[in-house]
Amino acid sequence: MSSIKTAFVGLGVMGFPMAGHLAAAGHSVRVYNRTSSRAREWLARFGDVAGATDMAATPREAAGSAEVVFLCVGNDDDVRSVVYGDSGVLAGMSAGSVLVDHTTASADLARELESACAAKGVGFLDAPVSGGQAGAENGQLTIMVGGSSQTFQIAEPVMACYAKSVRRLGDAGAGQLTKMVNQICIAGVLQGLAEALHFAEQAGLDIADVVDVISKGAAQSWQMENRYKTMAAGDFEFGFAVNWMRKDLDITLRTGRTLSARLPLTALVDQFYADVQAYGGGRWDTSSLIERLRRT
Numbered sequence: 001m002s003s004i005k006t007a008f009v010g011l012g013v014m015g016f017p018m019a020g021h022l023a024a025a026g027h028s029v030r031v032y033n034r035t036s037s038r039a040r041e042w043l044a045r046f047g048d049v050a051g052a053t054d055m056a057a058t059p060r061e062a063a064g065s066a067e068v069v070f071l072c073v074g075n076d077d078d079v080r081s082v083v084y085g086d087s088g089v090l091a092g093m094s095a096g097s098v099l100v101d102h103t104t105a106s107a108d109l110a111r112e113l114e115s116a117c118a119a120k121g122v123g124f125l126d127a128p129v130s131g132g133q134a135g136a137e138n139g140q141l142t143i144m145v146g147g148s149s150q151t152f153q154i155a156e157p158v159m160a161c162y163a164k165s166v167r168r169l170g171d172a173g174a175g176q177l178t179k180m181v182n183q184i185c186i187a188g189v190l191q192g193l194a195e196a197l198h199f200a201e202q203a204g205l206d207i208a209d210v211v212d213v214i215s216k217g218a219a220q221s222w223q224m225e226n227r228y229k230t231m232a233a234g235d236f237e238f239g240f241a242v243n244w245m246r247k248d249l250d251i252t253l254r255t256g257r258t259l260s261a262r263l264p265l266t267a268l269v270d271q272f273y274a275d276v277q278a279y280g281g282g283r284w285d286t287s288s289l290i291e292r293l294r295r296t
Contacts, residue, residue, distance in 0.1 A: 003027050003051065004158065007066040009059050009082050009089060010103070011038045014129065015072035017137040018102070021162035022070075023051035031055050032062035032082075059083075060092035068158055069093060072102040075247055076109045083113065095121030098155050102143075104128045104183075104244075106251050107173035110146055114172035123151035126172060127159065128179035132240050140164045144182070146174035180252040186286070187249060187269040189223050194290035197231055207232045227287040234294075239285035246273050 003026045008019035011033040023029045023046045030053050033039040039055040046052040056062035059082040063069045069089050073079055079101060083090055089099065099117055101110070101124075110126035117124040125147035135141045143159055143166045145152055152168045159166050169178045196219075200210050211228045214220070230236065249270040256263045275292050276284065284291075 004067045005065055006030075006158065007032070007056070007062040007069045007089070008072070009033075009062055009070065010072040010078075011042050012072065012074075013133045014102070014136045015070075016042055017133075017139075018070070018072065018141075018162045020046045020049070021139050022158070023049040025051060025161040027051045027158065027161070028053045030062045030066065032057075032059050058087040059089045060087045063089035063092035063097075066093070066097060068098045068100060068155055070100045070102060074103065076105045079103050079105055079109060079113070083116070090116060090120060090122070093120065093122050096123075098123040098125065098151055100125045100127050100155050100159070102127050102129055104179050104248050104251070105176060107146075107176040107180075107255060110173040110176050114147065123148065123154065124172065125151055125155055126175040127155075128175055129163075130179070130182050131164075133238070135164075136162065143167070144169055144175040144178040146170055146172045146176065146178075176251075177255070179248070180255060183245070183248045183252055184263065184266050186223070187245070188265050189221050190227075190286055190289050191265075191269045191272065193221070193223050193227070194231065194287070194293055197228060198290055198293040201232075223287065227285075230285070231287050231290045234291065236281065236284035236288040236291070239287070241283050242273050242276050242286055242288060243282040245286045246270060246277070249273070 005028045006022055007030045008015060009032045011031060019029055019031055028051055031039050031042055043055055071079060082088055099122055114124040125145050127143050127145045129141045129143050131141040139162045141163045143163045145168045156166050169175060200207055215224055253263060253267055272289055272292055276288050281288050
């Protein structure tokens with residue numbers, strides 16, 4: 001597609017490479033990060049890429065003249081802090097532009113933002129991602145999108161710069177609800193994998209041999225293929241942090257209660273993650289559930 005003007009707000013472990021892919025695809029990118037040194041680091045890395053432009057002092061400045069504005073921050077409150085107010089992105093956006101929120105947040109916030117954007121003639125998409133840091137760096141994210149089909153058609157080709165799959169699931173909030181389904185699955189799979197590997201360890205089996213066999217059958221999963229070696233080695237200093245998973249599961253469990261959806265396993269695994277946090281593992285990868293079994 002032809003080059004467009006974009007802004008990217010939030011240069012964490014996900015947003016940093018995602019914004020880089022936009023620049024590499026030839027789009028102009030003006031970045032903003034609460035910690036300005038991170039934005040300067042991004043410019044030092046991508047400043048010579050064809051699409052890179054500069055950094056902004058405020059979210060509003062970043063969004064000025066942008067056709068599509070991307071957000072990737074921490075939680076609902078963080079999103080509101082960069083969207084609203086005199087220095088927020090909405091104050092700088094023009095009618096006809098599009099706001100895409102890649103933050104994993106609540107479906108209620110997505111609907112709130114769609115309403116606020118509509119009042120300014122701005123399109124909105126809630127578009128949480130899955131694939132972790134490696135997926136962001138390799139441009140292989142899965143993006144779950146909520147919003148109007150017309151707005152999706154505008155933004156989808158741009159998001160494709162850092163994704164292997166971009167799918168609209170319904171109206172505003174549908175992307176966030178789908179991400180909750182994703183996190184429910186991951187929590188359950190990781191607990192099962194942790195117990196399986198712990199059992200194999202206690203039985204004196206060779207972990208690599210065991211996984212080589214069972215990964216050829218119905219037990220296979222992405223988590224098994226990509227995490228069993230580091231779980232066996234007790235290496236958790238990478239990937240998606242427990243603190244962020246607990247944030248996501250809190251949103252999921254609260255939403256489940258409003259929907260009368262029963263999530264007993266999700267609630268149990270959330271408490272297991274609380275135990276990992278108590279061990280000082282809040283920044284560990286989510287596969288660290290096995291460490292809890294080794295310590296109890």
